[in-house]
Amino acid sequence: MRGRLNAGLLVGGTLVGLVTLAALVSFFWTPHDPTLVDAAQKLREPGGGYLLGADKFGRDTFSQLMVGARTTLYVGIVAVGIAAALGIPLGMIAGMTPRGWLSELIMRVNDLVFAFPALLLAVMLGAVYGPGTLTAMIAIGVATVPAFARVARAATLQVMVTDYVLAARAAGRRRPAIALRHVLPNIGSVLIVQASVSFAIAILAEAALSFLGFGTRPPTPSWGRMLQESQELLFSTPRLALWPGLAIALAVLGFNLLGDGLRDFLDPKLRRIRAER
Amino acid sequence: MTLYLLKRLAVLIASTAAAAVVVFAFMALLPGDPAEIALGVNATPEAVAELRRQFGTDRPPLTQFLDWAGGLLQGDFGISYVTSSPIGPQISDRLGVTAVLVLGGMVVALVLAVPAGTFAAVHHRNPLGAAISAFSQVGIAVPAFLAGILLVFVFAVQAQALPSGGYVPISESPGEWLRSLLLPWLSLGLVQGAVLTRYVRSAVLDVMREDYLRTARAKGRGATGALWRHGLRNASIPVVTVLGLQLATLLIGAVVVERVFVIPGLGDLLLNGVAGRDLLLVQGVVMVLVAAVLLINFVVDVAYHLLDPRLR
Numbered sequence: 001m002r003g004r005l006n007a008g009l010l011v012g013g014t015l016v017g018l019v020t021l022a023a024l025v026s027f028f029w030t031p032h033d034p035t036l037v038d039a040a041q042k043l044r045e046p047g048g049g050y051l052l053g054a055d056k057f058g059r060d061t062f063s064q065l066m067v068g069a070r071t072t073l074y075v076g077i078v079a080v081g082i083a084a085a086l087g088i089p090l091g092m093i094a095g096m097t098p099r100g101w102l103s104e105l106i107m108r109v110n111d112l113v114f115a116f117p118a119l120l121l122a123v124m125l126g127a128v129y130g131p132g133t134l135t136a137m138i139a140i141g142v143a144t145v146p147a148f149a150r151v152a153r154a155a156t157l158q159v160m161v162t163d164y165v166l167a168a169r170a171a172g173r174r175r176p177a178i179a180l181r182h183v184l185p186n187i188g189s190v191l192i193v194q195a196s197v198s199f200a201i202a203i204l205a206e207a208a209l210s211f212l213g214f215g216t217r218p219p220t221p222s223w224g225r226m227l228q229e230s231q232e233l234l235f236s237t238p239r240l241a242l243w244p245g246l247a248i249a250l251a252v253l254g255f256n257l258l259g260d261g262l263r264d265f266l267d268p269k270l271r272r273i274r275a276e277r
Numbered sequence: 278m279t280l281y282l283l284k285r286l287a288v289l290i291a292s293t294a295a296a297a298v299v300v301f302a303f304m305a306l307l308p309g310d311p312a313e314i315a316l317g318v319n320a321t322p323e324a325v326a327e328l329r330r331q332f333g334t335d336r337p338p339l340t341q342f343l344d345w346a347g348g349l350l351q352g353d354f355g356i357s358y359v360t361s362s363p364i365g366p367q368i369s370d371r372l373g374v375t376a377v378l379v380l381g382g383m384v385v386a387l388v389l390a391v392p393a394g395t396f397a398a399v400h401h402r403n404p405l406g407a408a409i410s411a412f413s414q415v416g417i418a419v420p421a422f423l424a425g426i427l428l429v430f431v432f433a434v435q436a437q438a439l440p441s442g443g444y445v446p447i448s449e450s451p452g453e454w455l456r457s458l459l460l461p462w463l464s465l466g467l468v469q470g471a472v473l474t475r476y477v478r479s480a481v482l483d484v485m486r487e488d489y490l491r492t493a494r495a496k497g498r499g500a501t502g503a504l505w506r507h508g509l510r511n512a513s514i515p516v517v518t519v520l521g522l523q524l525a526t527l528l529i530g531a532v533v534v535e536r537v538f539v540i541p542g543l544g545d546l547l548l549n550g551v552a553g554r555d556l557l558l559v560q561g562v563v564m565v566l567v568a569a570v571l572l573i574n575f576v577v578d579v580a581y582h583l584l585d586p587r588l589r
Contacts (some may be wrong), residue, residue, distance in 0.1 A: 067554045112295050115570045117529045120563055124303050128549045156302050204420045211422055212548060231426060231537070234441070235434050246422045253418035 009261030012196075015254025023070040032060035034067045035074035035219040035232050035245050046239070055226075055240055056233060064221040065247055070252060071222045075137050075206040075215075076199045082141025083198060084101055087148025088191060094149065095156025107153070110146045118143035118205045132215040140205045144198050151194045155187035162186075191270075196259035200252045207248045281582060294519065301342045304560045312358075327406040332358055345560075354561035359553055367546060372565065374438045375542035376446070378461055378534070379527045385466020385474050386523070393470075394477025399504070402483060410478065416471020419544045421530040425464035425537040428455045434461060442539040461538045465530055469523050476519045487511070514584050523579025525570045532566075 026034075037057045044054040051089065053061055090110070094103040122131075122139035129135055159165060159182065168178050209215035212223025223244040230240035312328040329335045333344065348355060354364035393409050400406035419427075427529065433441035439460055445453035484490060493503035532544025539545075543562055550558035 108292075112292055112299070115292065115296055115297075115567050115574070116523070117570070119529045119532060121568055123547060123551055124559070124563060126558070127447075127554075129280065180450050200418070208420055208422060212533060212536060227423065227426065234426065234430055238434065241426050241430070245419075245426065248420065248423060249415070250416045252420075253415060255415065256417060 006261050006264050008257040009265055012254050012257030012259070012261050016258050019069050019251050019254065020073065022066045023073050026063075026066035026070050030060075030063035030066050032063045034059060034063035034221050053239060054227065056237075061226075061240065061243055063224070063241055064226060067221040068223045068226065068244065068247065069251075071216050072135070072203055072206060072248075075133060075140065076158060076202040078137040079108055079140035079144060079202040079206075080195050080198050082138065083144035083148050084191070084195060086142075087145040088152045090145070091149035091152025091154075092156050092183060092187075095153040096160060096175060096183070098157060098160075106149065110149050113142065114146040116143060119212075119214075122205075122209050123212075125212045126221060131217070131218045133208075133220070136206060136209045136215040139209075140202050143205075144202065147198060148191070148194060152187060156183055157189045157216060159183050159186045159209075185254055189262075192262045192266065193259050196255050196262055200255035200259070203248065203252050203255065282579065285575060285578055287566045289571060293568055293571050294346075296571065297346050298342070300560055300564050300567065301345060304556055305338055305341075305343060349564065355557050357555050357558050359555040359558070364558050366566055367544070367558070368561055371541060371543045371546045374540060375528070375531050375535070375544065378465065378540065378542055379524065380460065381458060381462035382465025382527050382531070383524060385462050385470060385518075386470035386527075387520075389466065389470035390473035390477050394474040395481050395504070395509075397474065397478040398481035398485060398499070401478075409474065413471040413474040413478075416468055417475070419468055419471075420533075421464050421468045422533045422537050424468050425460065426533050428460045428464055429537070442537070444538070444540045457538075457540075459513065461534050461540060464534050464537070465527055468530070469527055473516070473519065473523065476516055477512070478514045481508065483515075484508040484512045510584070514581065517584060518577055518579050521573055521580070524573045528566060528569055528573075 036059060038054070038059070042054065042056060046053040055061060055064070090106050094106045097103050118140045121143050122136050125135040125139050126132075165178060165182050168182055173181075206215055206222070206229070207224035210222040211228045213225075213228070215224055216222035224245035227241055227248075230237070230244070233240055299558040304368040312325050312332055312334060326335070333341060336344075345355060352365050352369075354368060356363050393413070397409035397413075429441045432439045440457055441460075444456055445457045481504070485504070487508075490503055492510055493507050531542060531546065534540075535542045535544040536548065543566065547559060547562040547566075549555075550562060
């Protein structure tokens with residue numbers, strides 16, 4: 001254990017834990033079938049087995065939120081996975097050969113991808129292959145690659161000038177070995193923080209895309225689409241917008257706080273600076 | 278400085294050209310022939326071939342690209358395969374609406390974040406400063422479209438003071454125009470303001486620990502006076518960078534917010550284009566948005582150099 005628990009870690013961890021728990025439990029149990037259309041329960045008020053009421057199709061809001069958590073985490077994990085799998089090696093290569101043409105090429109392409117925000121990529125992919133969870137995940141993932149590549153490159157540059165890397169190079173270790181044994185373990189904490197922050201951004205992007213109809217397709221529940229469906233009922237049944245909105249905000253807050261908390265927890269130097277403030 | 282400017286300009290032009298290639302290549306991958314889509318399933322092969330010739334989609338991809346990119350340079354985005362009307366004027370009409378939306382949002386964000394962030398930095402040891410930090414953390418977690426829905430609920434549903442959506446051109450009624458844009462501006466600005474507050478706070482905190490600020494205070498200036506005279510310009514350097522990145526975020530956020538408030542901007546045009554499978558239109562709007570992001574990054578880089586004489 002390198003650091004002490006802090007408020008961000010605790011609150012963020014709890015929120016992320018709750019979302020994860022809801023998603024995991026939803027695999028085995030939800031109060032009702034979240035996709036079951038039941039005219040008798042249309043716009044049912046909360047109570048009597050329907051903890052948060054039902055929507056205009058009579059679907060149980062609480063069950064939809066639980067399965068929506070699964071969708072959110074699924075998109076986040078795959079998108080951040082794509083971004084990390086591509087961005088980290090590219091950033092490390094760029095950081096280990098800072099003056100090479102390959103490094104220059106990687107960073108230029110990186111800048112170009114950076115000009116294509118996730119939403120635009122998803123709309124373009126959606127126009128070509130049809131909108132859906134998969135295109136949304138790929139778009140969010142690819143759009144997040146530059147963030148990982150930049151962070152990995154900056155951290156690698158710092159590690160490459162340390163004495164232990166110099167020693168390894170003097171001992172004749174090859175670059176791939178240095179990358180795996182010395183660089184990766186030492187930039188790991190920065191990357192974990194980046195992953196947490198990117199996860200929050202991915203949740204926001206998925207919600208926006210589903211809201212626009214470019215994300216998860218019906219009937220699979222998604223917080224963003226729940227919001228979109230609730231918008232027309234804002235005047236009569238505002239609670240339908242309240243719950244998915246709250247779920248999105250709390251999940252994003254959770255991952256952001258977790259990222260901040262991890263940063264303080266994993267990096268003693270930064271913690272000292274913060275304490276001085 | 279001139280050399281830097283020229284270099285940076287070259288990078289801007291090269292990346293815009295590269296982006297044009299990417300956008301074109303992407304849309305060219307599309308399964309389905311625009312001519313076949315336009316004529317439907319019962320079209321004769323001759324009619325399809327004729328329309329393909331009219332559209333110019335029978336030519337080699339490179340010729341098509343050069344034709345499209347050459348047109349872009351003259352503001353010609355081509356003629357829609359679906360509506361048969363020129364795309365350029367549609368884009369320029371909508372661009373104005375979106376630009377007003379984005380700039381208004383930015384103003385709201387700045388008006389909110391600069392005082393709040395500075396206050397939170399100066400009072401970082403007392404509860405009020407901490408409260409501002411916590412509040413901005415919560416604001417970051419609320420996407421702009423969610424903020425929009427909340428604002429509609431408060432100001433349109435509950436207070437019935439502002440319209441829940443729709444757009445009135447300024448030429449029709451300046452008052453109604455303002456009323457129709459207030460909530461969209463706030464939705465974009467509140468969220469970005471929350472993000473910006475954190476950066477302003479940390480930039481001002483950094484400056485407050487600098488020696489020159491201590492000197493200024495030792496010479497008898499008050500905390501606020503010293504900060505005002507010496508601190509804010511220095512604190513503005515990192516803030517300008519974030520501001521630029523945020524402008525790009527706002528542009529994309531506007532696409533979604535336009536949907537919430539039914540505002541006829543670029544985002545609305547883009548999504549309608551996708552729904553109507555109007556590929557050339559989608560291609561044009563995407564290109565404009567990407568070029569705008571690249572241009573914003575360029576301006577930020579240049580502004581950064583202007584603000585920080587050490588880089589000149």
